Amino acid sequence: MTGTLRAPAAPMTPLRGLGVAAAFTLAAAAVALLSAVHLTQGTSAVGVTDLLRSVLGGDDPDALSVLVASRLPRLLGGVTVGAALGTAGTLLQSVARNPLASPDTLAVSQGAYLAVVAASASGVTLPALPSGGLSFLGGLAAAALVLAVSAGGRAGTTRLILAGSAATLALGSLATLLMILFEEQTTGLFSWGNGSLAQSDLVAVTQMGPVVLLALGAAMSLGPRLDILGLGDDTASVLGVNVRDLRLLATLLAVLLSAAAVTVAGPIGFVGLCAPVIVRLLGRSMPGLNRHRVMLPLSALAGVIIMLAADILLRAVLGGQAGVEVPPGVVTTVIGASVLMWLARRHRDAGPARQPPGVRAAHRSRTRFWVVLLACAALTAGAGLGGLLLGDTMVLGGDVANWLRGRTGTALTYVLDQRYPRVLAALLAGAALAVAGTTVQAVCRNPLAEPGVLGVTAGAGAGAIGLLTFVPLAGIGMLSLAAGAGAFIAFALVHLLAWKGGLSSDRLVLMGVGTQALFTAITVLIIVRSDPWNTAKALTWLSGSTYGRVPLQLLPVAVALLLFLPAAFLLRRDLDLLSLDEQTPRILGVPLEPVRLAALGGAVLLASTAVGAVGVVGFVGLVAPHAARALVGGVHARVLPVAALLGALLVTVADALGRTVIAPAQIPAGLVTALIGTPYFVWLLWRSRAA
Structure with missing residues (x-):
């Protein structure tokens, strides 16, 4: 009855008309x-008075x-x-x-x-x-x-x-x-x-x-x-x-x-x-x-x-x-x-009981895990060898063996000396992105999240592009520092803004998408302001490429993997609990926010060093962890090594394909991974849409 008395139609009619009229009047003004x-704005010297004279019938043709x-x-x-x-x-x-x-x-x-x-x-x-x-x-x-x-x-x-x-x-x-x-x-x-x-x-x-x-x-x-x-x-x-x-x-x-x-x-x-x-x-x-x-x-x-x-x-x-x-x-x-x-x-999270489809994977036997791990290791090693053999100049396996012993001619030595850093870059960056993606998905309890979605790779890309543009002679160490700084700024922004009496998984992802758009816009601004007509180089970097890599550029991502992989293994049980729901880890005594911060910080470190090594490569942090869970189950002690191998495999294959399919022209590895990863991502969404 109260609701009926509070909503009379007649007395509100004049107010409604006034509100609409006022809104349109203000908007039109x-x-x-x-x-x-x-x-009045433009590049010419024509000013306000010139325009007024022209509009009022003046004789200024310019x-x-x-x-x-x-x-x-x-x-x-x-x-x-x-x-x-x-x-x-x-x-x-x-x-x-x-x-x-x-x-x-x-x-x-x-x-x-x-x-x-x-x-x-x-x-x-x-x-x-x-x-x-x-x-x-x-x-x-x-x-x-x-x-x-x-x-x-x-x-x-x-x-x-x-x-x-x-x-x-x-x-x-x-x-x-x-x-x-x-x-x-x-x-x-x-x-x-x-x-x-x-x-x-x-x-x-x-x-x-x-x-x-x-x-x-x-x-x-x-x-x-x-x-x-x-x-x-x-x-x-x-x-x-x-x-x-x-x-x-x-x-x-x-x-x-x-x-x-x-x-x-x-x-x-x-x-x-x-x-x-x-x-x-x-x-x-x-x-x-x-x-x-x-x-x-x-x-x-x-x-x-x-x-x-x-x-x-x-x-x-x-x-x-x-x-x-x-x-x-x-x-x-x-x-x-x-x-x-x-x-x-x-935005309000769906609540503590919320469980996105696909996080929990079926249990797999220990034997299956070892078979899958060995198979992934063999395939990754084969992809690395294929990366050495394929390209605009085809190389034989015997040539690689002779090169390792220092017995090849000048031409083949030059080709392989240029090629092996690219293969190593793809292997290391792929593994780093996959491990980062596994961690992000566990913390966000969302199998559709990845470092790129949280704005980390866009922040790293903005930092790297900014350094390349304003300090073109900067060394490799400075490039890695710039990429890392951009990634950590983006991560800090997402984390601080997503915190609202706790860290909501949905809010974290949505905030990350906004941050990704923000840093992408900053990157575009840097590119078009510095050299608007020469964008091929920037496009190649932003699309992820191993071109021109030298061994020293790979040192940061290798160090990041050596530091974080043992830490992730130590946190494996905490990650298992984090991926379940909000309450279980609290009940079992897991220090929720410190673990989340440590895990996400490690993911940011891995993603930023990977961007410094190969540029912005998308979807690896999504596809590799999900495929690993499908193969060996949801226990992170098993998912982490398999995901790392699958990530290395994916980026290495993408790089080899990009260097070979239209040789001597090249397709950046990041574009190939995006084209491979998108159908898989769409399939994941379609499979779980009913839920």
């Missing part, structure tokens, strides 16, 4: 103000030319992209009923971007509309994959983010591979691939703008049904809503909007996440904003505000030339990553 400021050919297209591009992404993010969050759903977390933008890169690599130049259609198909395929393996996003926030991160990494790896192999055809796509508003004319905006407006209108027509869908599938069905068709239509509109944004400016990160979040927060204090017919256009305006503000901030801080060199998507990614971490901070 903010857009107008930002647009005016935006037009000012008019700058306004029409450069500044107005950039402004309209920002408006189009912001409106498209803000609307798309709202639709995806409503469909998935998940506040972290967006074109980025569902890999829609990355799928659309890959389609454009593939077209450019094949030498096909498409006008804006056909390019938008191609982007739509790529984004739709990516969204279908992520939503399928994450049960439509309703199976949990962490699962959705992990599925989207994996798909983004895989699609990004394919795009990077195409850019490395077809460098001439894809020149400039690295910067554009992080979101660039630089427009040479109004063609893309005039063709994609009507698409965005029509899609926004169609989305608003779905508003009442989306409001009902928010009450739950069963309730919506009872009230006459065809839930399946509504979800399909809303998803198609979101992908269409995302594809239009990618066509205009490339994949701009996190605008589709931030804009709906801002509107939903405003809805708590301004009644009436939570209805979709209000929320959708208001989210579009919020997206425009974020997009224009990011571009203004970029050029105000770094100068007008930064608008050409630095993609504003870097700024939006930094903002969006901060919002993602804020949302993760508010």
